[in-house]
Amino acid sequence: MRRGAYIRQLKRDIEAWIAASVITPQQAEEMLRTAGPPETRQSIPFILAMLGAILLAFGAMTYVAANWQGLGKLERLIILGGTMTATYATAAVLFARAMPAYAQAAVLLGTALFGVNIMLVGQTYHMSAQWPDGILLWAVGTAIAALVVPSRPALALAILLFGLWSFGVTSLTDDPHLPYAIPFVVLLTAAWIWKWRAGLHLLAISFLVWSAINLAFFVANRDWDETHLFTLYVLIAVAIFGFTKIRSKYVFETALTRYGLFALFFSFFLLQLSGGAKETEMGWLIMVGVFASFCTLAIVLALISDNLRLMDAGVLIALALLAIAAPYLIEKGGYVAQYAYSAFYIGLTVWAVDYGLENDDRFFVNLAFTAFGIEVLWIYFTTFSTLLDQAIFFIVGGLILIVSAVVLERVRRQLLTADGGES
């Protein structure tokens, strides 16, 4: 449960306990004090200041595109340095006057202007180097701002820019881009030390996207089939989920487990869509061996730490084995095998609902129902579209969707209500 939600729930409970004479008002005050102040929320002025900074940055870019020709080279360079200097000077003054929210907005604007200036210098001197080089320079400057000031908004921008840089290099070279690990570790360390949840979320998402893209390029370079790729995705997802459970009650545990679940659904959904593989190379088998070892290690450690039920471990092992066998089974079994994998996918949703109810995590239940709905849609579109004519297809589909939506939502609410009542 998020901390803010917990405090609000605690306040409601305390009122009920006082009314029932379970605790005294003095005890209630002590309880609330030890629970800590409510989670600080970003103020409206701060959000407005950030949005204003972003709008100003876009305005600067548009100005660059539309009005640069009227200015001489020296004038342009003076404007470049001047706007950036004025922005950072404003930030410094705002920090000195103890107005950190507005100062952070000014820092974000400064980093955005730094990027605009890189583009404008490139334009002024007719440079047309590979575009990721420019993004890298922007990202480095932004990361320096984030770490030196320090500035969370700048760190967020740096995370996005380094991701964009890595994607740019990968798309230009068609090769996985491992140097991304260097800025990633630096930014991760900063976000971890600052205990900045939003930054850690952004980094987790960046890492998942980076992994998926780079592994896809790695597999494509070897002419392996898509099923080979999706098998590796599933194994990585199993390993991620397992490793999140090797300890209990640590910061970010809930979020990491949710990312693991999302990765499981995403990867297994792709796997069941794939068409198998005619040939399997030794290189792929070696990779499977490595990732399967990670999965085994994670599951064993999670079981030892008593943070994973036997049933959960069984599901993870089954997913890994199904993924490893997929290239062969789907190739040999054809449609029958694909439908079998669809059934396994639905089994995964059932497990996720059970896990969510057991661990009081509604995200698991909601994601499982979403995944189930997407699966039903996919089955409907891929099977009945060939059997029914178009009008009946849409009418029947519409009815099935409406009835399914009502039934699913009712079941979901009943499950959550029943679980809430028990606890």
Next chain:
Amino acid sequence: MRTAVNVVLVLAIQLGLLGYMIWDRMLILQAGVPVELSVEPVDPRSLFRGDYVILTYKISQLNTNTLEGDDTFERNDLVYVELVKGLEEWEAVALYQELPATPATDNQVFVKGRVHRAYLRSNVAAPVTDLGTDTPQIDRPDGESDQSGLELSIKYGVESYFVPEGEGRALEDARNEDRMSVLLAVAKNGTAAIKQLIVDGEVYHEEGLF
């Protein structure tokens, strides 16, 4: 107060990075070897960077079989193209994976580029039918036709020329009538920068230091 000082430090670092970009370019424009090349521009539009003309040079498309030096290149590799001043214009004579140690003479320069695409041409001549052949012919300097070798598309970092909005069309017309060339400045390390844009033999635009 300490944070305010940090902000000033960040500003100094970022201005330093921008300053290095400008300084590096100024050095090339000031001391680089001038190399004039004919071009074939087109006129696309960039969302954030205003109007610009894409410049394609004869040395943007080279074949390893028609040139001396190294033969093995892959996409994204660095390539140093040796240019020699001919009677009419500068011509590519060799390709190298690394910058040659031999100092360039007044009529010789090495330009650094990056392989954008690399693909093999078949050694087997395409059959000639009534419909003709789609296989492009490569003319060697000695007049022979050759269809083999590694075809390289090379970028030198001087493929964009930014112009005031609307002027791209006029330059495109000059391209169509074969009236345009570019004077590059090439540094000793092979980095090239656009020094002049020349139309009808006249300087259309010259890059000053400031």
